[in-house]
Amino acid sequence: MFGSRFFFALKALRERLWVRPLTYVLMAVGLIFLAQAADRLAIPMPLPDISAETIEKLLTVISASMLGVATFAVASMVSAYAAAGRSATPRAFSLVVADQVSQTALSSFVGAFIYSIVGIVAIRVGLYETAGRFSIFITTLGIFSWVVLTFVRWVDNIARLGRLGNTIEKVEAATRAAFRPWTGESALGGVAVREMSESGMPVCPATFGYIQHIDTDGLQSWAEEQEVALDLRSVPGAFVSPARALLTIDWQGAPRELEDAQRACLVRAFVIGSKRTFDEDPRFGLIVLSEIGSRALSPATNDPGTAIEIINKLTHILLDRDSAAKRDGANPPRCSRIRVPALSPDDLLEDAFAAIEKDGVNSVELGIRLQKSYSLLARAQDCGMRKAAKRRSGLALERAEHALTFPDDLDRVRRAARDGAGSLVDGKSADAED
Numbered sequence: 001m002f003g004s005r006f007f008f009a010l011k012a013l014r015e016r017l018w019v020r021p022l023t024y025v026l027m028a029v030g031l032i033f034l035a036q037a038a039d040r041l042a043i044p045m046p047l048p049d050i051s052a053e054t055i056e057k058l059l060t061v062i063s064a065s066m067l068g069v070a071t072f073a074v075a076s077m078v079s080a081y082a083a084a085g086r087s088a089t090p091r092a093f094s095l096v097v098a099d100q101v102s103q104t105a106l107s108s109f110v111g112a113f114i115y116s117i118v119g120i121v122a123i124r125v126g127l128y129e130t131a132g133r134f135s136i137f138i139t140t141l142g143i144f145s146w147v148v149l150t151f152v153r154w155v156d157n158i159a160r161l162g163r164l165g166n167t168i169e170k171v172e173a174a175t176r177a178a179f180r181p182w183t184g185e186s187a188l189g190g191v192a193v194r195e196m197s198e199s200g201m202p203v204c205p206a207t208f209g210y211i212q213h214i215d216t217d218g219l220q221s222w223a224e225e226q227e228v229a230l231d232l233r234s235v236p237g238a239f240v241s242p243a244r245a246l247l248t249i250d251w252q253g254a255p256r257e258l259e260d261a262q263r264a265c266l267v268r269a270f271v272i273g274s275k276r277t278f279d280e281d282p283r284f285g286l287i288v289l290s291e292i293g294s295r296a297l298s299p300a301t302n303d304p305g306t307a308i309e310i311i312n313k314l315t316h317i318l319l320d321r322d323s324a325a326k327r328d329g330a331n332p333p334r335c336s337r338i339r340v341p342a343l344s345p346d347d348l349l350e351d352a353f354a355a356i357e358k359d360g361v362n363s364v365e366l367g368i369r370l371q372k373s374y375s376l377l378a379r380a381q382d383c384g385m386r387k388a389a390k391r392r393s394g395l396a397l398e399r400a401e402h403a404l405t406f407p408d409d410l411d412r413v414r415r416a417a418r419d420g421a422g423s424l425v426d427g428k429s430a431d432a433e434d
Contacts, residue, residue, distance in 0.1 A: 020103045077102050084167045190338030192340055199250070210238070293360075308365065357395070
């Protein structure tokens with residue numbers, strides 16, 4: 001029933017570091033035995049008779065070099081992972097580990113090593129005849145060329161992997177992808193609502209953890225069968241427990257008794273894990289970017305330029321999300337019986353900017369950049385985003401007035417807030433402007 005759980009688990013499995021190397025190893029072994037099939041084919045033309053010694057020497061060169069290259073690749077990747085955790089935030093580790101170029105490179109090196117070892121054994125036991133030896137010779141040349149090209153591409157990538165800029169780009173891309181199911185009037189495929197009804201029969205999990213994925217299509221099918229509506233009370237990123245409802249059932253008529261099998265079926269639509277993931281949880285992406293900006297402002301790092309870059313990226317993400325909501329607003333949700341709480345603009349701005357506001361309160365440059373960002377967000381299409389931006393502008397200005405002691409610095413922040421129509425300028429609330 002809940003098919004998207006399988007695809008979510010498959011995606012998570014593909015991000016594990018051992019899965020792709022294992023796949024390449026199986027492919028390598030398969031190529032060795034597939035070459036034997038050439039001996040059974042009726043080939044109309046004579047093939048070059050490649051000696052077993054020639055092929056064995058070529059395979060020996062590959063096996064001797066690939067083991068060292070694979071070891072070097074693992075050491076370089078581990079160093080890059082450690083650098084990402086130190087320079088950015090440990091929460092970005094999963095994105096760095098899932099780097100496709102590095103996984104492909106490591107898998108190619110390991111696969112080529114296993115291919116050469118199994119190929120040497122097959123050659124020595126006389127597994128091939130003339131056609132088989134020619135086939136394994138061509139395959140070996142192809143693998144050698146692939147490995148060389150992969151190594152050149154990987155060297156360029158490993159020089160950037162784990163660097164702060166590269167990690168920021170990965171987190172930004174993951175955050176943008178997580179926002180896609182939350183555009184327009186749709187949220188995770190369901191109907192986005194600002195205020196949820198307090199009624200309904202609650203369905204709670206039996207375990208603790210963070211929601212990582214919700215199969216709304218499966219819930220829609222169940223709701224259609226039962227002719228009910230479902231209100232999601234917890235969305236991806238929420239920490240749930242047996243005391244917190246995952247959803248409530250609106251029977252749309254006389255309430256009925258929920259069977260244990262039905263309750264278990266509904267709970268299985270929710271993937272609950274020990275940590276938050278970037279998939280379908282855009283607030284987590286905003287938090288991770290904010291953490292990177294806050295770490296850049298620490299006395300040990302003292303890098304306000306990175307914090308300003310993070311503010312710019314956060315602003316860009318939120319404005320693009322606002323534009324996408326306007327563009328996709330006419331698209332009807334595919335799960336009409338599932339009601340999902342819409343993302344709160346106040347929560348989004350809190351996740352994105354609150355920590356940077358607090359940690360960078362003594363920086364006049366950061367204060368001005370924040371006011372300019374709030375000015376842009378205060379011109380968003382979403383009325384809720386405009387009001388939230390004006391409130392945060394007022395809070396940032398209040399922080400600056402308490403922290404900045406040099407009058408000229410404070411005047412610069414005030415001018416930036418005034419130019420951006422900040423929410424608390426001259427004691428007047430900007431919410432009245434709406």
